Amino acid sequence: MDPITFSIIRHRLFRVVEEAVITLKHVSGSAITNEGHDLMVSLYRADGSLLMGGVGFLHHLTSAAEACKAVIRRFSGRIEEGDVYLLNDPYTAALHTSDIYLIAPIHHEGRLVAWSACFVHVYDIGAMNPGGFSPESPDIYTEGFSSPGIRLVERGVLRQDVFDTLLNMVRSPEMVALDLRSMIACNNVAKDRMLALIHKYGVATVDEACAELIGQSERLLRKRLGELPDGTWRSRQFMDVKGEVHRVELAMTKAGDSLVFDFTGSSPQSRHAINCTQWASLGGLFAPLFPLLCYDITWNEGVIKPITMIAPEGTVVNCRRPAPVSVATVGAIQSVNNAACATIGKMLSASELYADEATAVWHANHFAIFMFGRNQRGGQSIGILTETFAGAGGARSFADGIDVGGEIPNPISRMANVETMEAAFPIRYLFRRRMIDSGGPGRHRGGAGCELAITPHDAPDGGLHYVVSGKGAEFPMSDGLNGGYPGAPNSYIWVHQDEAGGDNRDARFAKALDELPGRKEPVTWGVFPLMGKDALYVRWNGGGGYGDPLEREPARVAADVHANLVSAEAAQAVYGVVLQADGRVDEGATAERRKTLRRGRLLTEAAE
């Protein structure tokens, strides 16, 4: 293939995806799509294999490929120019029902030449609980509308009956209609630009460039794998839901130029909706693999070929129908993604060539809090607490993790301003700040997470309700690397201030959880009220640390203490750094303290 033409076509394929993403955001106009960037657009070849993955929620790149293939199987021989298919059944290909795929074939002169696919998290899908995450659902049947593949647009004409049927089953149908329209427009732009490319260079040349692009990615990844050491690396993730503990076990084996991810040993599927299907697990392990191993390689089918996944059926990572899965994207998928990030980090750090690419786990305890109720203007508000997208960076071999630095599977997320949230919901924030001792200790510290508290404000009904699908409160999940400690766990606390009575003026402007009076009840799962003077306190995890905290320069620990990112107690207990009254390092006491801690480790090991 002519390298000049190849270079031009490759660049243009990127732009096709970019322009489609712009269209998606424009037409949708929703906060979760535009602020959280909870979306994905990608191009697929005629057989449904991934051609060009865009920067969106990376869990979806491979699942949408499977969705294309499922549509090809179901509608074989009847796929027409101008059709658009909808698929959101997790047992067919999707992650959970509220992440709807719209898939459109691209025909050139009557022949199917490619597919475009996109998703957004729709406002609602008609599950038991509003907003898509439905922690109270016992099974897939109560998780709302679910289709293994349906024609939404037929030869360019919207099937109004299908459209109306779907809208008839959801809360906030106007918003869902807009979400669907945005996806149709997005696929149209992808198709127009793809056809313009074919028109200019010819279908054969573009096809050859696409095949070459995939071949190139495969060659590059295989070469990289060849440069990395052989071996097996393990990771284990715990998920706590309502007192039950589930495990995701991963053994990643690299041999030669291929990688096997084996989840054998993971817990049996749960009755709670944290499970995920096999396609979701595959998406979960590719989400970190793309940016960690393929940061300079085009994300397509070629990257998928050297990878094998083993996920035993009936487990949390490959559940059987009708297990509930609505919380999968912050549940088992996230754990798969964390475990893969951990094993890839271990492999990279075992290589001199790639050690500087290794990272501890970022923002592992993803959570979802959907608020709903009547707002200060009398209308209905429903929406997500976008703080879940704020994340926290894992520490790296050369630097600390980035405080509140996002996450790996969604490279361009962000959270909303406090003023945006207070305008949209009848709530007031008491504080929102980085959380002390949340970043995993290490020679390089994990990035800090945050804490916040909200309370009703000007709510016509006295407050609102929220759906919380929060795990990660019992166990830390952002694993450290090479001796680094994990980031702190999450916390979700209902502060019953109403019970405390009175009008404590200080409490109205509390600066911290311990200044809030009233019973503090942990809430992690289900629908809860936020009424009267009550408050909801949320804390999210920091990233994992890198290297032994006893090797961190004491001056940097002192600086963290000064910046309120590490407590003096943790400095002493975990980092072995003793500070003087003026905040400076007590060199002598620190050396002594670190010696004692090291001796203690040897004694512990000897005792074991």
Place this chain on the structure above:
Amino acid sequence: MGERARYIVASDVGGTCTDTVVFAAGEPIHLGKALSTPPHFADGVLDSLDVAARAMGLACTALLVETALFVHGSTVVDNAILTRSGARTGLLTTEGFEDTLLITRGAYGRWSGLSEDRIKHPVKTDRATPLVDPAAIKGVAERVDYKGAVLRELEETSAEEAIRFLIEERGVEALAVSLLWSFYNPVHERKLRALIERVAPGVYVTLSSEVAPVPGEYERSSTTVINAYAGAISRDYLQSLESKLGAAGYRGPVMVMQGYGGLLPAREAANLAVGMIESGPAAGVIGARYLGRLMRDADIIACDMGGTTFKVGVIQGGAFGYAREPLVDRYHYAAPKIEVVSIGAGGGSIVALDPETKVPRVGPQSAGASPGPVCYGRGGTEPTLTDVMTLIGYMDADHFLDGSIKLDLSAARRVFDEKIARPLGRSVEAAAFGIYRIAAAQITDLIHEITVERGLDPRDFVLHSFGGTCALLSATFGRELNVRKVIVPYTASVHCAFGLVSADIVHEYTHAAVLPVPSPPEAVNDLFAPMVERALGTLHREGFAGDRLSLDWSIDLRYSRQVHEVTTTVRAETPLDASGLVRLVDDFEALYERKYGAGSAYREAGIEMTLFRLTARGLMARPTIEPASLNSPDSSGARIGRRAVYSEAKDAMAPADIYDFTRLVPGNLVAGPAVIHTPITTIVVPDAQTARMDALRNIVIELG
């Protein structure tokens, strides 16, 4: 200013050079170029004035005495931020939200301003170091709510302690004050300023409610900090410039370009450092719009390509858009700024093959001015786009920059052959032309994406080509974009300065409030009334009245529960009546669907007005440019030779006519393939295209 004051002088301070242009009715444009002199940029301005004056046979003082108006654009604020040379700055904010600036809405501050390649490599990304030392951020006890109601009075005693702490313990020289919801109710910010003025009268203070009275505490705080950080520098700079100009004999006003494309008197600009950010590119867009008016083109894609960057701005219907989330360096700010998008593509962009795949790539690395392209012979060892241009005959080794630099063609050939052509298995010329095609395609893709972002179709536009490198490529990417025509303006070499003299005085006022649609027109008029009063007072003081001032109302509207806000111009009589408000809403709906696509409107949710903007203009006198009469199409008088250039049609080097721009006269036609050399750039006229010089001495290549 004396009777004889007849010149309009514009000085544009760039990173490397300071350009001065002198306009006078009926006279040729005079140009002065001097090196910029950071951090004392005013010296470079005087140097370039001196050069221009000498070119006119005048002493600098004689020129300034006869100058009626001095217009100025400067990178002094951009420079203060890029070099981190601003004041030691502290931040006062609402207690409980001290980290807002540092956590940058999560990853937003980590990925903003990065290329897609770097975004896909998160392990190697980081935030920019904040302009405020985290230890110099203090919370103050106070709270205002979403409707501007005070929930908690400012605790003045502890606030005073916080101020003293920052000044005495942290040694801050400037203070930014940014409180939650202050744009609805600035009472606490104003109290804090009074406290600061009492406790530490010399400290520079910026209030968020004054510098960025818009919702969104992160962006508002960031803007406030930038302004406080660079405020003393911009103030001192403009004071020093005014006094130096005064000492040199100038008696007229000094006007300073703002990023939104308007001028402010220096005294006002001095306290609005953020306003000066990226004012150079803004001046470029303003210049393109003025040229478009002269040529009766209202829809323009303005491209500027020099040594390192390709910049593009879009003018539609004579109007330009504002950047939605502007950044300086990697810091967000919320101030109106003309949208100008740039990518790392210029003459110095390095051409390389991927070591693994051998796929060629242009940029984003640049050889810059030093060592520069291989053909400059200044030690450059990596082939660049400029080298490619010489190898395919587009640039002339003997006539580069008017012959001031002799290009080393054989070195360029040797390096390009070894690093690019041979590994690709192609001749030097074929490989070089391939690289040229890649560069043109990347620019095409960028412009296409920008127009899609705004819901526009490039086929409706003309393309302006500015800068030293752009005209080498613009006919090629212009054709691929299907624009109507490509114009290489006569003023291309002094484009930013041309933009400065074609700008008006513009004061922007905003008021944030949420009003539902429909609302009584009085509710809207009541919000505008105080802004109108302030604007008229200011413009009258500046000497504008009657038909020399204009007040334009515009309102940001959105569909409820939607994030996109569209700034909609009020086209009806103001103050508004009921029918005017209806017309505004109709305009909003049409604009929304045009920008965001058919079916994107969500009427069921209702419509809200969120931001009320008043743009107050004092209309400035423009230099007049007299159209020349058209001569015959015969351009043979300007033909200076023939040389082999790459022909796409023949896919080989082929002879082409070479023209000297300075010998062309209006009306001349130049048939491609041809190359036109101007003193500052080179215009490539590809096969089967024809260029003509119009009555304003612009080179126009018709495509549509």
